Amino acid sequence: MSKKIFTKVLQVGIVVDDVEAFVKKYEEDYGIGPWEVKFYNKENTKVHQEEKQFSIKVGFANLENVQFELIEPQDETSVYAKFLRENGPGLHHIALDTNNHDEVCQEMEKRGVPVIHSGESQRGTFTYLDLRKELGFIGEIYK
Template sequence: MKPLYNKVLQVAMVVKDCDAAVKLWADKYGIGPWNIYEFNPDTVNDMIIRGEKVDYAMRLALCDIGGVQWELIEPKDDKSIYAEFLKDKGEGLHHVAFGTDNYQETVKFYKDKGLPVLQGGEWSGLTYTYLDSQKDLNLIAEIYDLVPDFDWPEPQAVYPSAK
């Protein structure tokens, strides 16, 4: 059988306070810089949770550690799967984003197994999709569908700043 996933792209943590977490990682452990973004209905299209259109919001920070992106996510409301995780489990490892040879085939694989899309949206040409692999893999799997010329948008903030 051909592997469903071919690369680890991202490891993501849910945190109570994105700015405080970024400062801890950067100031205490020297990990950064962190690009900080606001995801909300003004910046993300086609937001869904469990197949329903639901607007949600989060503040997130992205950083590269050894070729793998790390993400810190602070839910800004009680609607998202991040907020559910924070309420049920507290801060911690939330999901792993994997590379896949075919986004559509991967979504179909999960659907055929009765495993739903938990949450998703489209941000600046990147469609992100969280797949319910918790029962089998003990984690949420995220996959991306990128436009061919995807380029990361400018962050709203960077910590530490490049002064």
């Protein structure tokens, strides 16, 4: 067995076309909530190593020890807008905890796993790893 790279699931990130409508559905139909909705103007982020700025509306709610994040793009420049155009609303990423963000990034680089998106968030430095070929999803890790 190899070394444990990811230690737990932190968050499920879902791209949506209307945060308020999805919040209502999650609360009323599934009992998931309460929700906190915020707007973010993201700067100093990189998408495939290219600087990008974009805006998103985000809803956050916790279900036991996992956070749900509903992400509504507010412009056409983000990875979330691209995802929504290509796939419609749906699971975008799973955020995973690690013992060492930088070591995991180095290990993923050795394995040929590309970084899709990176920057700063309320949790600190974040990195989206394209784990779709290996694990079937985009992974997000924090520092």
